[in-house]
Structures are given as C-alpha cells and as structure tokens.
Amino acid sequence: MLNERKLAVLRAVVEDFVNTNEPVGSRALADRHPLGVSPATIRNDMVALEEDGYIAQPHTSAGRVPTDKGYRLFVDRLSSVKPLSAAERRAIESFLGNTVDLDEIVARTVRLLAQLTRQVAIVQYPSLTRSSVQHVELIPLGNQRIMMVVITDTGRVEQRVIDGLEAVSERAVNDLRAMLNRAIAGCYLGDVPDAVDDLPAQVPPEHRGIAVSVLSVLLESLVESHEEKIVLAGTANLAAVDFAASFRDVLEALEENMVLIRLLGEAKDPSMLTVSIGEENFHEGLRSTSVVSADYGVGNQSLAKIGVVGPTRMDYPGTMGAVRAVARYVGQILAGQ
Amino acid sequence: MLNERKLAVLRAVVEDFVNTNEPVGSRALADRHPLGVSPATIRNDMVALEEDGYIAQPHTSAGRVPTDKGYRLFVDRLSSVKPLSAAERRAIESFLGNTVDLDEIVARTVRLLAQLTRQVAIVQYPSLTRSSVQHVELIPLGNQRIMMVVITDTGRVEQRVIDGLEAVSERAVNDLRAMLNRAIAGCYLGDVPDAVDDLPAQVPPEHRGIAVSVLSVLLESLVESHEEKIVLAGTANLAAVDFAASFRDVLEALEENMVLIRLLGEAKDPSMLTVSIGEENFHEGLRSTSVVSADYGVGNQSLAKIGVVGPTRMDYPGTMGAVRAVARYVGQILAGQ
DNA sequence: CCTGGCACTCCATGGTCCACAGTGCTAATT
DNA sequence: AATTAGCACTGTGGACCATGGAGTGCCAGG
Numbered sequence: 014m015l016n017e018r019k020l021a022v023l024r025a026v027v028e029d030f031v032n033t034n035e036p037v038g039s040r041a042l043a044d045r046h047p048l049g050v051s052p053a054t055i056r057n058d059m060v061a062l063e064e065d066g067y068i069a070q071p072h073t074s075a076g077r078v079p080t081d082k083g084y085r086l087f088v089d090r091l092s093s094v095k096p097l098s099a100a101e102r103r104a105i106e107s108f109l110g111n112t113v114d115l116d117e118i119v120a121r122t123v124r125l126l127a128q129l130t131r132q133v134a135i136v137q138y139p140s141l142t143r144s145s146v147q148h149v150e151l152i153p154l155g156n157q158r159i160m161m162v163v164i165t166d167t168g169r170v171e172q173r174v175i176d177g178l179e180a181v182s183e184r185a186v187n188d189l190r191a192m193l194n195r196a197i198a199g200c201y202l203g204d205v206p207d208a209v210d211d212l213p214a215q216v217p218p219e220h221r222g223i224a225v226s227v228l229s230v231l232l233e234s235l236v237e238s239h240e241e242k243i244v245l246a247g248t249a250n251l252a253a254v255d256f257a258a259s260f261r262d263v264l265e266a267l268e269e270n271m272v273l274i275r276l277l278g279e280a281k282d283p284s285m286l287t288v289s290i291g292e293e294n295f296h297e298g299l300r301s302t303s304v305v306s307a308d309y310g311v312g313n314q315s316l317a318k319i320g321v322v323g324p325t326r327m328d329y330p331g332t333m334g335a336v337r338a339v340a341r342y343v344g345q346i347l348a349g350q
Numbered sequence: 351m352l353n354e355r356k357l358a359v360l361r362a363v364v365e366d367f368v369n370t371n372e373p374v375g376s377r378a379l380a381d382r383h384p385l386g387v388s389p390a391t392i393r394n395d396m397v398a399l400e401e402d403g404y405i406a407q408p409h410t411s412a413g414r415v416p417t418d419k420g421y422r423l424f425v426d427r428l429s430s431v432k433p434l435s436a437a438e439r440r441a442i443e444s445f446l447g448n449t450v451d452l453d454e455i456v457a458r459t460v461r462l463l464a465q466l467t468r469q470v471a472i473v474q475y476p477s478l479t480r481s482s483v484q485h486v487e488l489i490p491l492g493n494q495r496i497m498m499v500v501i502t503d504t505g506r507v508e509q510r511v512i513d514g515l516e517a518v519s520e521r522a523v524n525d526l527r528a529m530l531n532r533a534i535a536g537c538y539l540g541d542v543p544d545a546v547d548d549l550p551a552q553v554p555p556e557h558r559g560i561a562v563s564v565l566s567v568l569l570e571s572l573v574e575s576h577e578e579k580i581v582l583a584g585t586a587n588l589a590a591v592d593f594a595a596s597f598r599d600v601l602e603a604l605e606e607n608m609v610l611i612r613l614l615g616e617a618k619d620p621s622m623l624t625v626s627i628g629e630e631n632f633h634e635g636l637r638s639t640s641v642v643s644a645d646y647g648v649g650n651q652s653l654a655k656i657g658v659v660g661p662t663r664m665d666y667p668g669t670m671g672a673v674r675a676v677a678r679y680v681g682q683i684l685a686g687q
Numbered sequence: 688c689c690t691g692g693c694a695c696t697c698c699a700t701g702g703t704c705c706a707c708a709g710t711g712c713t714a715a716t717t
Numbered sequence: 718a719a720t721t722a723g724c725a726c727t728g729t730g731g732a733c734c735a736t737g738g739a740g741t742g743c744c745a746g747g
Contacts, residue, residue, distance in 0.1 A: 038740050053690050056741070074697045074740045114511045147489045150501055162507060164487055164499050170507050174451045248585060249605060252598030261589030268586060375709050390721050393710070411709050411727050 015065070019058045021048060023067055024091040026059075027079045031326050036076030081291035081325060084303070088288050088329050095330035097338050101129060105342050112346065115139075115169055119244055122319065122343050127247025129335040132323035135273055135306075138242035139316035139347060141165060141235065146197045146205065151190040151227070153183060161227060163234070165202070175230045185220045189227065192216070202235050243273045254324045262298030267322065272296050277318040280306045284315060286333050291325040301325060305332050309340040311348040319343070352402070358385060359395045360404055361428040364416045368663050373413030418628035418662060421640070425625050425666050432667035434675050438466060442679050449683065452476075452506055456581055459656065459680050464584025466672040469660035472610055472643075475579035476653035476684060478502060478572065483534045483542065488527040488564070490520060496560075498567060502539070512567045522557045526564065529553070539572050580610045591661045599635030604659065609633050614655040617643045621652060623670050628662040638662060642669050646677035648685040656680070 015023075025046040029037040039052040039059060048055065059077055062068045067083035070076070079087065097105075108125045112118050119136055126134035144165035152160040158176040165171075192215065197208045209228050216224040245267060251260055266272050275295065280287035289304045299322070306320030319340055321332055352360075362383040366374040376389035376396065385392065396414055399405045404420035407413070416424065434442075445462045449455045456473055463471035481502035489497040495513040502508075529552065534545045546565050553561040582604060588597055603609050612632065617624035626641045636659070643657030656677055658669055 036740090040740075051690050052740095053692090054688085057689085060742080070741085072697060073742095074695085074738095076740065114509075116509075148487050150485050150487065152484045152501060152503065162499075162501055164489060166489065170499060170509055172451070172453075172507055246605065249598050249601035252596065252601060259589065261586050264586035264589055268583065373709090377709075388721055389709095390723095391719085394720085397711080407710085409728055410711095411707095411729080413709065 015061075018048065018050070019062060020086075020091060021046075022055055022058045023062055023079070023083060024087060026062075026068055026077055027083065027087045027091070030079055031328055034326065036071055036078050038076035041076070079326070081293065084290045084325055084329070085293075088290070092330045094286065094337060095334040097129075097334055101335070102338070104129070105338060109342060109346055118343065118346060122339060123244045123246040126319060126321060126335065126339050127250065129339070130321045130323065130332050131247075131250050131253075132321050132327065132332065133245065133247045133250060133267060135277060135320045135322065136244050137274075137277055137317040137319065138169070138244075139310075141169060141171070141202045143201070143311070143314055143316065144169065145199055145201045148198060149190065149193050149231075151186050151193070153181065153186050157181065159186065159223075159227065161230060161234075163231070171234055173230050173234045175226050179222060181220075181223055185223065189216070189220065189224055193227075205235060206232055241274075243270055243277075245273070250323075256301045256324065258298060258301045263302060263322075266296050266298035272299075276304055276322075277306050277320050279304075280308065280318060280320075284308050284310070284313065286337055288329065288333070303327055303329075305329070305336050307336045307340040309344045309347075311344055316344075316347065352398075355385065355387070356395045356398060357423075357428060358383075359392055360399055360416070360420060361424060363396075363399075363405055363414055364420065364424045364428070367416055368665055371663065373408055373415050375413035378413070416663070418630065421627045421662055421666070422630075425627070429667045431623065431674060432671040434466075434671055438672070439675070441466070442675060446679060446683055455680065455683060459676060460581045460583040463656060463658060463672065463676050464587065466676070467658045467660065467669050468584075468587050468590075469658050469664065469669065470582065470584045470587060470604060472614060472657045472659065473581050474611070474614055474654040474656065475506070475581075476647075478506060478508070478539045480538070480648070480651055480653065481506065482536055482538045485535060486527065486530045486568075488523050488530070490518065490523050494518065496523065496564065498564060498571075500568070500571070508571055510567050510571045512563050516559060518557075518560055522560065526553070526557065526561055530564075542572060543569055578611075580607055580614075582610070587660075593638045593661065595635060595638045600639060600659075603633050603635035609636075613641055613659070614643050614657050616641075617645065617655060617657075621645050621647070621650065623674055625666065625670070640664055640666075642666070642673050644673045644677040646681045646684075648681055653681075653684065 022042065025042050025048065026037050029041065029045065039055040042048065042055050043050070043052045059068065063070070063077065066080055067086060068077040069080050071078060105125060108121055109118065112121060119138055123134045123136040126136065147164045147166050150162040150164070152162070157180060158174055159181065161173045161175060163171045192212065193209075196212055197205050200208050209231070212228060213221055213224050248264065248267065251263060254260070256263060276299070279289055279295070285307070287306050291303060292300055294300055294302065294304065301324065302322050303325045304320055304322050306318050308315040308318055310316040319336060321336055323332065359379065362379050362385065363374050366378065366382065376392040379385065379392050380387070380389045396405065400407070400414065403417055404423060405414040406417050408415060442462060445458055446455065449458060456475055460471045460473040463473065484501045484503045487499040487501070489499070494517060495511055496518065498510045498512060500508045529549065530546075533549055534542050537545050546568070549565060550558055550561050585601065585604065588600060591597070593600060613636070616626055616632070622644070624643050628640060629637055631637055631639065631641065638661065639659050640662045641657055641659050643655050645652040645655055647653040656673065658673055660669065
C-alpha cells in the first residue's frame, strides 16, 4: 500500500505542518521538498494517505493535516531522534552542573526541560527503592499522634503522621525509635519489610499496638512514595499553542497529580523513549496533546521518569532528543553522588 | 466632589462590570440599581467620575469601565468583606477537617482556596520561627559532603547539603551530631544562633572547620527557609479570563517563585487583608491582575501568607471573604496541633 | 504510472451598510 | 441649583456580499 514515496510525502506533510501550523498543499510540498514528482502526483499519493487515515482535510480545497495515526507512523518509522546541538548540550551542563541538593536537581531539571522544548515539562522524583535508610526519627506530637521521618542516604526525606494511637509515653517512643533504627538503619528500602518482620514481638505488650501502627505506616509510605512527588514547569508555553480542546482542560489535567503520574507511568519500554499521541492519551483533556517521556536512572536501574507535554503538532524528533539527553544527564548526576 | 450618589454610581458600575464583563451604561444602571434618579443624571455623575479617573470609556458611545483607581476606591470605601455562605463554610470544614500532615494541610488549603474563589490560589508554608528543633541529623554522603536534616516539632523538615569539606570521619560526624543535638534540641529556631554560639570552641581543633561549615549552613537555612516554599493551584481558572496582558505573561509570572514570594510579601498590614490592584503590582506581567492576600497564624503570631490572584475585575468582597475565612481556618488547624 | 490542464469548491479578506447602545448637550421642569 | 426629557451624534459589531486564491479531483495525453 504505502510505497517509499507515499511515506516521504507523509513525512513532508508532518514536517511542514509542524513548522507552519497550516494545512499543507501539494504545490507547497513539491516546492519545499525534493520529492522529484509533480504536485499532481503528490495529490494522488495524498488521496491514498487520506484513505488510510494518515492525513485529513479540514475542508475541501484546503491542504492536508496529519492525523494522530499519521503522527504515530511518523514517530515510529519516519523520523529519528534528533541529537542536541552543541549549544543545547552546553546549556544542560551549565544548568545542571555541580548541583548537589536533590530538590535543586529536580527543580532545575524541570525548568531546563521546559526551556529546551518550549513545552510543559514534568519530572518525577527518583524512586526510593535503591536508597537505604539512614535514620528514622519518631516525634511525639501530643494528642496521641507521632510523626515519623525517614531519611535516606540519597538525601530524600519522607515524613508521615501516625494518629489514632492510644496514649503514648515519651519513653515508649524513645525505645521504639532506638529499636527501629537498630533494625533498619543501613537497610535498602526494599529490604525493610523483612527487616521489621519480627519487631513487634520484641516490643513489650503494652506498646505493641503503637509499634504495629508505626510499622504499617512505615511500610505503606515505602510503597506509596515511589511515584508520589512530581514537579511541573513551563505551563506558560501552553499559551502559545491553540488547542482543539479548550486549553483550560489541558491546564486542569496538568494540575491533577494523579493524572501526571499515570501519564508518565504509561511509558511501556523502560529505558526507552515513549510517545503517546493525541487520542492515545487516556485523559479527556489531553486528547489534543502528545506526551514524550523517558526513564532516567543510574546504570540500568530505572529510578523515575521525565516527560514533556505539548500539542500533537510538536517537533517530535527535537523533543525526543531533548528528553533523552536530559534523562541521561540527570542519571549521570545522580550516579555521581 | 464625590457626593454620596456618585459613590453609589461607582459602586454600581463596579458591581455590574464584574458581573457582566461589559462596559455598563447609564440606562442599565438606572434599571438594575435603586438609585432613584434618571439615566441622564447618572450620565452627569459619570462624567464627574471619569474626570476624576475612577472610570473610563473604552471608546465614545460605549459604557463605562472601572479603572484601577476606581477599584481601589471601591475596595477601600465602598464594599465590605462578604461572609461566606453556610455551604462554603461547610466546604472548608470538610476539606480541611482532621488533616494532620503539614504537606497535606497546605496542599488542601491551596486547592480549596482556588475552588472557592475560582481563581489562582497561593499558599506559603508556615514560617519556622515559632517551631522548635526536634532533632538534627547529619548524614555523611561521601565526597566530603554532609547532608543536614533539621526536624521541627511542627513536623516540618529542612534539608541542606554541605560540601567542600575536608575529609571527614564517620566518628567526627557522630560526635558533632550528638553535640549539636545536645545544644539545640528543644530550642526555638529563633534561639538557635545563641545556642550554638560557643559550640566551635568545644570541638577538637582538627574538626573545627567542619563544625563551622555545618553551623553556618544551619544558621543560613533558618533564615532562608522562612519564606521559601510556596504552593500554587487553580491556574486553569485563568483560562476563563481574558486579560489585557497576554495571559502567557501572567502564567510566566506565576511560575517564578520569587515573584510569588514578593507578591505575598507586599501585604502591609499584618493580620489584615491586603489588596493590590492592577498597576499597583510591581511585576510587569501582573499589571492586569489583582492580588488579595492575608496572613495566617496561630494566636496573633503571623506564620505565613495566603493569597489569590485574579483579574482586576474580580469579585472583591467575595474573594476577600474567602481568603480571610480560609486564613483563619488554617490558623485554627495549625493551633490545634 | 506520471503529469499538465481545467473546472470546481471553499475559505479568508475586505468593503459596505445598518442597527444599536450609549453618549453629550440643550432646554425645560421642579 | 439640580434633575430630566429630548435629540443629534458616534463608534462598534454583525450581517451581507463580492472577490481572489489556494487547493482539490479528475481526465486525457505522454
């Protein structure tokens, strides 16, 4: 069905439309691309492409516009990730170079990515699984409540409040804290569940209830905190785009943390670039956007994801290049710690 | 100059314009408000109001629109803060009721405020001055770096990385940590500087350099962290408004944390509602917005600020009511801890 | 299979016109 | 002196229309 030239035409349509944001016609195509055939031939190819659903006309006597299916084919088979320019690579280095604080790294990364792509950037905090416990602190808050703070060796801090406890003495908390630290300090987070398995048995019966509550919150926080924290930047870049959907919907979707998490979570191939185009997105408000996401991590251990949200008519090769480059660089920085 | 009736006319103009977003004419005013005079008289008043700069015409033969100066007068003398409806108060309670975790409180507060006002809400994390130190943790990270984590009794956690140190032994860090905790555990943050004053003298000379570095970062973090953290919600509500300024500018301004901090910082009367209207705002991009902000705190100690950003043509009484109510409620919740 | 030619379609642009909302002014009224 | 009715005047926005142009689909010839 789709011979070489038709694919070339599709590629040209996508590229031109991304550039100009206007339906592209056969003449313009023949002029700007070395297809070696006349507009009439291109027209014939376009009819075929349209029949197969890769492009569409806004109305008769307008040029063609790629459909989601067209973008999909373009991304899968017609384009390659575009390496960054030297200037862009310098920008990454000067932006992220010698940053140490985790919050700072994440904050800068997300701004950098937004700036490079001129779109909305999303960065997820690195997962905790690879970290080990440095210290657990228990803080009695009064009112039968305790705050638990877990500090990891990578410098991330998790805090949780445990409440609905029976009255609890200062002494009991101290004992429990000491015991807890003895049990799990130095532990990888993944190993914590095993490490605390027999703790309740060591606690004097009158405090066992508290110990159990604390432990259950601890375990729960280890699970949840994986993907909890997400940062966003560059929403102002949305203003430049005109969406099919009201762009209020887009903003609303981006304000929902759960949506963002799921958005990044959709990435199928770990350690690969994933692109989700238009209607492929699960969320109503994002049906006229595309999401480019990638894993980042240390070695081949994936820690979390980063991504970019933009209009379906985005510069896929360039965006993918930026996302990949930033992901790699962040991985390096985290590894250097 | 401005007799009672002219003020009433101004008030009516503001109210109608806020409702309809269309220039309001003399006839419409006479119809909808019990001013007791004819449109012609209102016209005369309007001329006076226009001469004094309180209202303006987009063009001849259009109705009048309030100027920033007009809104200012309206806010200062012609309106009163509107108490929330019972439903709204219930909403606040069910939204914030029995929330314990500080992050959770702040996150919910900002969403609540955005929802109540249908505008962009800003909430600043409570200042640390009133808190006391629960525990200080020092974590050697390797590479001559140490992470410091300060846990306060209100459950807030501050972390900082100290680097550029000479090589440092595990042992030395342990000693320093113990010493530090002995010195400042239980201290109010405001008292920390005094409490650590003579610490370096107690440290063995070979580790004094490290101790000094750690202390200086500690002191610095106490100063900075006051106003550092700010949360935003409801940007999607901006989409419904049409700004004079491109609303990309507004979004851009709101992405700058420093701008937000300064925006809230402008509040002059502590423990009072502050309104900054249009051109009064220091930031370019926010010249067509207004900011309503308030302190919140426990007792009469102000801890931080919350605020709302919206178009100059906002419902000031309603917005002010919401901001004040939420500020008070958050104060209560924090006090209950 | 490609291409030039041609008739056709639809949109975007710009012009004209008109109704409307609202004004400012004047003269009359209270 | 303040208010009001009446009236002429004026931008704006919408409706309507004509026009040019971009782009198509199709056909017939190479």
